[in-house]
Amino acid sequence: MPELPEVEVVRRGLAPRTVGRTIEAVEVLDSRIIRRQVGGVDRLRGALVGTRMTAVVRRGKFLWWRLADGPDAAEGAGADTGEALMGHLGMSGQLRVRTPGPMSPPLDSEGPASDPLRHRRLTLHLDDGTAIDLIDQRLFGGLWTSPLEPSADGRLAGLGSPDTLLPEAASGIARDLLDPAADLPSIARTLRTRRAGVKSLLLSQSIVSGIGNIYADEALWAARTRYDTPGTELSQRRALSILRAAGEVMERALAVGGTSFDALYVNVDGRSGYFARSLAVYGREGEPCPRCGNLLRRALHQGRSSHYCPRCQRPAPRPRRDAR
DNA sequence: CCCCCCCTGCGA
DNA sequence: TCGCAGGGGGGG
Numbered sequence: 001m002p003e004l005p006e007v008e009v010v011r012r013g014l015a016p017r018t019v020g021r022t023i024e025a026v027e028v029l030d031s032r033i034i035r036r037q038v039g040g041v042d043r044l045r046g047a048l049v050g051t052r053m054t055a056v057v058r059r060g061k062f063l064w065w066r067l068a069d070g071p072d073a074a075e076g077a078g079a080d081t082g083e084a085l086m087g088h089l090g091m092s093g094q095l096r097v098r099t100p101g102p103m104s105p106p107l108d109s110e111g112p113a114s115d116p117l118r119h120r121r122l123t124l125h126l127d128d129g130t131a132i133d134l135i136d137q138r139l140f141g142g143l144w145t146s147p148l149e150p151s152a153d154g155r156l157a158g159l160g161s162p163d164t165l166l167p168e169a170a171s172g173i174a175r176d177l178l179d180p181a182a183d184l185p186s187i188a189r190t191l192r193t194r195r196a197g198v199k200s201l202l203l204s205q206s207i208v209s210g211i212g213n214i215y216a217d218e219a220l221w222a223a224r225t226r227y228d229t230p231g232t233e234l235s236q237r238r239a240l241s242i243l244r245a246a247g248e249v250m251e252r253a254l255a256v257g258g259t260s261f262d263a264l265y266v267n268v269d270g271r272s273g274y275f276a277r278s279l280a281v282y283g284r285e286g287e288p289c290p291r292c293g294n295l296l297r298r299a300l301h302q303g304r305s306s307h308y309c310p311r312c313q314r315p316a317p318r319p320r321r322d323a324r
Numbered sequence: 325c326c327c328c329c330c331c332t333g334c335g336a
Numbered sequence: 337t338c339g340c341a342g343g344g345g346g347g348g
Contacts, residue, residue: 002342
């Protein structure tokens, strides 16, 4: 579930089912899913088993649980452990909540390759019997612990965060456009200092986080700007309008559960979002532009597809030197 | 800053 | 068989 709206759907699904719960066991079915864990599976278990989840936080596409010492801790029960459980879904990751009972799916499915349960890589077992499955076909996602540190600007670390503490693993990740602490004029100014194409800049998680290939294309279409327009050629007004467009399209996607093309992209209950039908350009090469009717195109840009309308998305006009 | 890598699966 | 797929990190 890759981009910001899809990850936020997951965060909202996880919060009511995990906050306040204690982790009783960690089941690792494929250790590649925890390759970013310092100390491997032993250290992961040591850091998690017996701790209580106190919040689920998101910044961009990164998701983490805050952890406190559990009720069994002799001293300091309830105290923050100082480490977060980080999660990233990569290209094909899902976090699914499985509740005990007769209706629950079988633990190990022998179904076809398209059956997502075939790709269960790790499960957290909670004290109320709930299981949190990390399912990931391509294994680009992962779960690992990361020490907390204060956020650089002294504001709340991310959506759902109780304080300013941020996992070290997310320290290089900029704020996202759904974060009330995001400073849009400042992000716009940064975009304008860089010569690279504006789409690559929107995808740079260190400038602004949460935007991926779908929402970058949608935002640039909405702001009538072509993907290869150099950041240095954007006016402040145009840069801001691109950022606003990106925020708006992600808000609209979030409101309908995110974008799903197939069963790979689902919420914690395995259900799809409905935004795919509202996409203007992504995956629609050869179809008419919803704004001007010209046929949409797909171009390869830095190894990834860019979808755009060749007529109504133009590179920003160069500032006129002779204007006076 | 571009290119490659990490992976698996699917459709042309 | 190849190219492509909502991710990110690291190398040259």
